[in-house]
Amino acid sequence: MAKIALITGATAGIGEACAHTFAREGYNLILTGRRMERLEALAQTLNEKYNVEIAVSSFDIRSRQQVVKSLDELPDNWKKIDVLVNNAGLSQGLDPVDKGNFDDWDTMIDTNIKGLLYVSKIVSGWMITHGSGHIINLGSIAGKDVYTNGNVYCATKHAVDALNKGMRLDLLPHGIKVTAIHPGAVETEFSEVRFKGDKERAKKVYEGFEPLLAQDIAETIWFVASRPAHVNINDLLIMPTAQANASTIFRK
Template structure:
């Protein structure tokens, strides 16, 4: 029987790259995201290329009832999840705290913290019942350092860092691995989402240096997931060569 990976936020960026990487390694997949058309297209592509089984479930991780209904509605064989990649997350805006958009705050808190918790609570219980599993939480350099105008986004990713450590302790006796992967600058839809679709502003974030791409992080996640049973990578920070910290980037032009 093939192993199973559940990947949230699989419709683009790091999540989509993870889907390709785990499919290449022979995993069957549960892919979730808000855009059903993209999920269906990706599932067909992976099935055709890798001859794996793919289940798709479209829901918003912010909506607790949707998460419960969608995951509990999966057939029993799909609950044999070996790896959960908690990838769904986003940033909204880049403003000082006194000017912040409260709706943006709610979106980030509900997605990056509460959404991760909703999914993890359900899947961790499956893993406990199955007697195995690995939860991989996608954090950020923003979960290690705070930068100007990143206030609430940084706070949510610091929360992911803390939750990762807490999960590692709480699930230790069940033999479940827990890892956080914290990327630096990765050129995906991230900045475009942060700037509400402003492509020009988003493009400027990555000018003058070579950022990471989604596949760089997917390969790191695969490395973490493919370690022997007795090895757990607790925490890993992955940066472009041109970036040493959240705000320290060497731009050649």
């Protein structure tokens, strides 16, 4: 029987790359995100290429009601989830705290912390019922370090780091693995979303060095998920060679 992975934020970037990687390895997938047309197109591609089963569920992870309703509506045979990849997350703005935008703060906190919690609560309950599972949380170098004007985004990723440790303690008696993956600079839609569609400004973030790619992170997540049952990788920080910490990048 094929294993099942649930991937949040699967419409682009690391989430989409994870979908391809886990499908390649024979997993059936539950893909979630806000853009249904992208989810459906991705599902069709993966089904045709890898002959795996795909369920899609479109909801805003910031809405507890939408998360609960959408996940509860999954058929029972889809609820035996082996791997949860908590990938959905974003950054909004890059301002000093005194000039920060309240709406940006709410969006980051509601997505990066509360959304992760909503999904994790439901899926971890299913995993406890079935006696196994693996939760993989996407953190960031911003959860280990702080950089100028990153204030609230960094705070949300520090929260993910703490939640990852807390989940591991809470779920330990149930044999459920918990892992955090903390990437440095990855060239995805991340900066474009942060700068609210300003493609030129987003492009400059990655100039002068070779950033990580979404597939680099997806392959790392697959490595973590594919370890033997007695092995758990608690915490992994992965950086481009040109990046030393959150704010130091060597650009040619």
